[in-house]
Amino acid sequence: MCGIVGISAKKNVSSDIVQCLNHLSYRGYDSAGLSITKDNEIFERKIQGKVTNLENFLNNDPISGNCGIGHTRWATHGEPNTINAHPHTISNVSVVHNGIIENYHDLKAILEKSGVNFISDTDTEIISQLINIELINGKKPLEAFKNTITKLEGAYAIVAIFRGYDDLMIGTKLGSPLLYMKAKNMIILSSDAYSISDYGSSVTYLEDGDIIVTEKSKISLHDYSLNTIQRPSKKIKKRDKDGLNGHDHFMIKEIKEQPDVLSHALSYYLNFSKYKINLDKYNFDFTKINRIIISACGTAYFAGMVAKSWFEDIANIKVDLDIASEFRYKKMFFDNKTLSLFISQSGETADTLAALRHAKENDQKIVSVVNTVESSIAKESDLVLPIFAGQEIGVASTKAFTCQLATLASLVLFLAKKKRHINASQEKALIEELVHIPSQVLDVLKYENDIKKIAKDIHKSSSAIFMGRGATLPLALEGALKLKEISYIHAEGIASGELKHGAIALVDKKLPVIVLAPDDIFYVKNLSNMNEVYSRGGKIILVGKVQNNQLKDLKLTGINIEVNGKLNIPIIMSIPLQLLAYHVAKLRGTDIDQPRNLAKAVTVE
Numbered sequence: 001m002c003g004i005v006g007i008s009a010k011k012n013v014s015s016d017i018v019q020c021l022n023h024l025s026y027r028g029y030d031s032a033g034l035s036i037t038k039d040n041e042i043f044e045r046k047i048q049g050k051v052t053n054l055e056n057f058l059n060n061d062p063i064s065g066n067c068g069i070g071h072t073r074w075a076t077h078g079e080p081n082t083i084n085a086h087p088h089t090i091s092n093v094s095v096v097h098n099g100i101i102e103n104y105h106d107l108k109a110i111l112e113k114s115g116v117n118f119i120s121d122t123d124t125e126i127i128s129q130l131i132n133i134e135l136i137n138g139k140k141p142l143e144a145f146k147n148t149i150t151k152l153e154g155a156y157a158i159v160a161i162f163r164g165y166d167d168l169m170i171g172t173k174l175g176s177p178l179l180y181m182k183a184k185n186m187i188i189l190s191s192d193a194y195s196i197s198d199y200g201s202s203v204t205y206l207e208d209g210d211i212i213v214t215e216k217s218k219i220s221l222h223d224y225s226l227n228t229i230q231r232p233s234k235k236i237k238k239r240d241k242d243g244l245n246g247h248d249h250f251m252i253k254e255i256k257e258q259p260d261v262l263s264h265a266l267s268y269y270l271n272f273s274k275y276k277i278n279l280d281k282y283n284f285d286f287t288k289i290n291r292i293i294i295s296a297c298g299t300a301y302f303a304g305m306v307a308k309s310w311f312e313d314i315a316n317i318k319v320d321l322d323i324a325s326e327f328r329y330k331k332m333f334f335d336n337k338t339l340s341l342f343i344s345q346s347g348e349t350a351d352t353l354a355a356l357r358h359a360k361e362n363d364q365k366i367v368s369v370v371n372t373v374e375s376s377i378a379k380e381s382d383l384v385l386p387i388f389a390g391q392e393i394g395v396a397s398t399k400a401f402t403c404q405l406a407t408l409a410s411l412v413l414f415l416a417k418k419k420r421h422i423n424a425s426q427e428k429a430l431i432e433e434l435v436h437i438p439s440q441v442l443d444v445l446k447y448e449n450d451i452k453k454i455a456k457d458i459h460k461s462s463s464a465i466f467m468g469r470g471a472t473l474p475l476a477l478e479g480a481l482k483l484k485e486i487s488y489i490h491a492e493g494i495a496s497g498e499l500k501h502g503a504i505a506l507v508d509k510k511l512p513v514i515v516l517a518p519d520d521i522f523y524v525k526n527l528s529n530m531n532e533v534y535s536r537g538g539k540i541i542l543v544g545k546v547q548n549n550q551l552k553d554l555k556l557t558g559i560n561i562e563v564n565g566k567l568n569i570p571i572i573m574s575i576p577l578q579l580l581a582y583h584v585a586k587l588r589g590t591d592i593d594q595p596r597n598l599a600k601a602v603t604v605e
């Protein structure tokens with residue numbers, strides 16, 4: 001996942017930039033680079049692969065200077081090659097960027113019409129091209145930079161250096177983090193405090209829309225209208241070698257990685273600029289398929305449950321879904337028009353592997369959706385669709401679940417198009433939903449403090465109910481699983497309509513009931529079920545469309561989630577449930593990353 005550094009000092013900054021890139025590398029990346037200004041020119045070195053490749057490159061062909069920027073790139077737009085590596089230098093400016101420029105294809109089309117040639121496949125290049133045009137048109141760097149960012153939509157952290165200005169760095173952020181440190185004889189900008197903690201003990205975080213300008217040893221911060229502003233500095237934790245990056249647990253680290261990993265997964269399967277699904281690259285014949293069998297365990301099974309509704313609704317393909325430990329002993333009515341699909345983070349889950357072998361013995365074509373591409377499940381499949389979640393260490397699956405959904409959504413759209421069940425404009429609208437998911441996850445992560453308050457209120461409960469309908473029923477089951485496995489609170493997920501067929505007997509004023517009600521066709525029905533809980537004194541937590549009158553009249557707690565699409569609801573709404581489980585477990589002092597009795601890969605039946 002991408003990392004940014006920028007250094008201005010009274011000495012050559014090349015080796016310090018490389019050192020910071022090394023410290024950023026724990027995030028995962030596939031290319032690295034730096035650029036430095038000296039004698040009114042910009043010098044750039046970048047290369048595919050590890051930071052050691054960059055070090056070798058610099059040993060053979062060094063660059064030096066007092067001000068420079070560096071980047072580790074985890075490919076999202078465009079292949080992980082040297083041309084797409086950052087920085088992106090276009091004559092007068094060099095830029096590093098984290099995040100996604102969502103409107104880059106529109107901006108690029110405008111520039112291409114006026115004769116601008118693009119060198120890379122990245123969304124970042126549009127930033128360099130736009131700043132360069134402003135500079136050619138006589139604007140000073142700060143104005144050129146500001147005029148450019150006003151045109152950008154998406155989430156980003158950007159740092160730029162300029163030809164003809166040997167000591168100048170300008171940066172900004174929206175959605176993605178950017179901070180600075182005033183170290184000894186040095187100013188450092190970074191996307192990650194942890195990676196620069198060898199240089200000092202406090203940093204200042206920029207807020208969205210802030211612009212930072214550093215020139216020699218001077219730092220100035222500006223708001224969007226270029227008024228000077230101040231931001232408080234914060235003490236930071238020293239870098240450690242445990243890989244937690246300053247987080248208390250892997251689970252929360254992995255929850256927060258989701259905007260990055262989702263954009264990685266989605267950009268592998270989608271061509272953001274052409275609004276196309278990239279699955280044709282696989283030499284796999286989907287044409288005959290008219291039925292899919294899905295099998296998996298635990299959280300991966302709930303991803304399968306979401307996918308079933310997508311395949312049926314969007315691609316018009318009938319799906320039979322089974323828990324792997326049941327599947328292997330059942331009559332499955334295999335035939336040559338059926339595809340068997342297995343979902344597994346580890347790729348080693350014994351029941352899922354046995355189910356796969358059972359399907360294979362029955363001459364089924366096997367597709368697997370896995371995180372670990374070297375796993376047994378991947379090796380025994382005819383087609384492997386990797387989910388790109390990166391290593392998941394916390395036993396409770398979080399980022400793997402949402403990346404499984406992103407991958408499955410791409411497959412659903414591909415088949416829907418192949419079967420001509422969606423037309424071009426429906427396809428475009430659905431892809432558009434997916435494109436916005438990483439930034440929407442980032443927005444929902446901002447509810448963490450509200451969720452901590454809810455966790456405080458419910459962490460002493462002995463039981464909890466999660467309820468949902470349609471798209472949110474699998475999430476109710478997943479939310480309950482997440483809570484019970486790490487907090488050890490008994491939790492049950494139910495279909496909202498089933499409440500009065502039994503579970504309502506449990507409702508009293510101590511029982512938290514988490515109602516998952518997005519702004520979809522079930523909203524009104526979900527609300528009437530919520531009212532049934534309210535009239536019996538239950539403690540309601542509404543996740544979805546929250547209206548002010550509900551907060552007042554029903555005295556409920558709400559997390560307002562504004563998505564309402566078929567594909568984005570399950571992905572976005574799973575985030576608050578992960579955060580809730582985590583914070584409840586934290587307050588209860590359980591062993592969050594390795595809950596009792598559980599293992600990360602269940603390799604026994």
Ligand code: F6R
Nearest residue numbers: 298299300344345346349396397
């Ligand atoms: C729950 C969880 C488990 C796994 C299940 C399948 O948070 O992680 O329920 O989803 O054990 O594991 P994989 O996906 O590795 O096959």
